[in-house]
Amino acid sequence: MIKVKVPGLMKRDGYNATDLMRKANIAYATALRLSKGEAEAMSFEVLESLCKLFQVRVEDILEFVSE
Numbered sequence: 002m003i004k005v006k007v008p009g010l011m012k013r014d015g016y017n018a019t020d021l022m023r024k025a026n027i028a029y030a031t032a033l034r035l036s037k038g039e040a041e042a043m044s045f046e047v048l049e050s051l052c053k054l055f056q057v058r059v060e061d062i063l064e065f066v067s068e
Contacts (some may be wrong), residue, residue, distance in 0.1 A: 002065075002068050003064050004038070004063070004064040004065075005039070005040050005063060006023075006035065006061065006063065007035040007038065010057065010061070012052075014055065021036060022038075024054050025054045027050060029046050048063075
């Protein structure tokens with residue numbers, strides 16, 4: 002299973018879903034799913050935007066967790 006660690010990064014930086022949408026230039030529905038850690042997929046473009054916004058590496062956004 003892939004865990005989305007965006008909620009923790011948002012909390013760290015004090016962002017809500019609207020902030021994420023505007024600052025990462027992504028659709029609100031995508032920002033909302035990411036903010037809840039519920040995203041099932043994302044494009045490399047969104048992943049890159051998140052890395053730039055939070056100034057982190059890919060492994061800080063996504064984590065593999067064995068079930």
